Amino acid sequence: MGQRNKLLLTKTIVLVLLCLAGIAFLLPFAWMVSTSLKPLNETMSIRMHWIPEHIRWSNYPEAIVAMGDFWRYAGNSLFLCLMSVVGTVSSSALAAYGFSRIEWKGRDKIFAIVLATMMIPFPVVMVPIYNLFKHLGWIGTFRPLWVPTFFASAFNVFLLRQFFLGLPKDISEAARIDGCNEMQIFFRIILPLCKPALLVVALFQFLYTWNDFLGPLIFLTDQKQFTLALGLQSFQSQSGGTAWHYLMAASTLVILPVILLFFVAQRYFIEGISTTGMKN
Numbered sequence: 001m002g003q004r005n006k007l008l009l010t011k012t013i014v015l016v017l018l019c020l021a022g023i024a025f026l027l028p029f030a031w032m033v034s035t036s037l038k039p040l041n042e043t044m045s046i047r048m049h050w051i052p053e054h055i056r057w058s059n060y061p062e063a064i065v066a067m068g069d070f071w072r073y074a075g076n077s078l079f080l081c082l083m084s085v086v087g088t089v090s091s092s093a094l095a096a097y098g099f100s101r102i103e104w105k106g107r108d109k110i111f112a113i114v115l116a117t118m119m120i121p122f123p124v125v126m127v128p129i130y131n132l133f134k135h136l137g138w139i140g141t142f143r144p145l146w147v148p149t150f151f152a153s154a155f156n157v158f159l160l161r162q163f164f165l166g167l168p169k170d171i172s173e174a175a176r177i178d179g180c181n182e183m184q185i186f187f188r189i190i191l192p193l194c195k196p197a198l199l200v201v202a203l204f205q206f207l208y209t210w211n212d213f214l215g216p217l218i219f220l221t222d223q224k225q226f227t228l229a230l231g232l233q234s235f236q237s238q239s240g241g242t243a244w245h246y247l248m249a250a251s252t253l254v255i256l257p258v259i260l261l262f263f264v265a266q267r268y269f270i271e272g273i274s275t276t277g278m279k280n
Contacts, residue, residue: 029255030050031050032248032251032252032255033248033252034050034051034052035244035245035248036059036060036063036245036248036249036251036252037052037055037056037057037059037245037249038052038053038054038055038056038059038245039052039054039056039245040243040244040245042054042245043244043245043248044244056245059245059246059249060249060252060253062246062249063245063246063247063249063250063253064250064253066235066243066246066250067231067232067235067246067250069223069224069226069231070228070231070250070253072224072226073226073227073228073230073231074228076142076225076226076227076228077209077210077227077228077229079142080142080145080146080209080227081205081206081209081210083142083146083149084145084146084149084205084206084208084209085202085205085206085209086149087146087147087148087149087150087151088149088152088153088156088201088202088205089198089201089202089205090150091149091150091151091152092152092153092156092157092159092160092201093160093186093191093194093198093201094152094186095114095152095157096156096157096158096159096160096161096163096164097160097164097182097186097190099111099114099157099161100160100161100164100165101164101169101172101185101186101190102182111161114154114157114158115154115158117154118154118155122214126218129144130218130219133219138219139219139221140219140220140221140222140225141219141225142220142225144215144219145209145212145215145216145219145220149205156201156204156205159197159200159201160194160197160198160201163194163196163197164190164194167190167193167194171189171193172185172189172190175188175189199265203261203262203265206261207258207261210228210257210258211229211258212227212229213229213230213233216229216230217230217233228254229254232247232250232251232254235247235250
């Protein structure tokens with residue numbers, strides 16, 4: 001009985017700590033939403049208050065108008081996200097299949113080299129990459145932001161490889177006996193069983209591209225090509241000071257699709273995991 005009480009106490013402490021951590025992470029978002037509903041004079045007030053004295057829902061349409069090309073920025077971000085998701089999922093799945101389901105000489109050593117590239121920070125290779133795209137004539141276009149995703153990434157290859165290794169090899173051997181080649185096995189058997197992992201990779205890439213600021217800042221030169229992240233920074237740096245109520249309203253609109261996507265994808269994660277494996 002004493003052991004059971006200790007276990008219950010431990011679970012309670014862990015739950016309380018997780019709740020406190022969740023509240024701490026939610027505070028900045030709550031303050032952003034609160035500020036987005038305030039008039040300008042309340043955002044400049046020294047006294048801190050969470051609930052606006054005068055709720056202004058009109059801040060949201062006014063923020064869109066104040067940014068000017070908000071919908072153009074949103075379209076640019078959505079285009080880059082879709083292209084990046086397609087490139088990352090397709091290339092990473094192919095690479096992970098080769099590293100997990102096909103036997104070839106030096107496979108594990110090359111995979112270790114691929115993983116080692118994860119330790120190279122982007123600022124180290126930023127200048128060489130910029131020079132490469134400059135020689136290709138791609139600076140000022142969207143290509144530097146989505147073409148590299150068609151060459152896979154170490155983290156996504158690792159994630160999908162671990163999932164592929166968990167699938168029984170008997171299904172591949174049975175397909176080979178039936179006359180399927182590797183590409184047929186990959187597209188007809190492996191991919192349908194890996195929807196949860198592919199969805200995770202797609203979601204991670206979508207969130208990364210949607211929130212990316214440094215990449216568009218380096219490679220894009222025309223304001224009509226700006227993404228939402230660059231558009232927010234440009235709006236903040238306009239002359240005459242920052243209209244914090246409009247900036248927070250625009251930021252809330254930018255982060256809202258990410259939140260909705262997370263909750264929608266979470267349901268598919270659970271459904272996919274519960275139906276993954278030989279039962280499919």
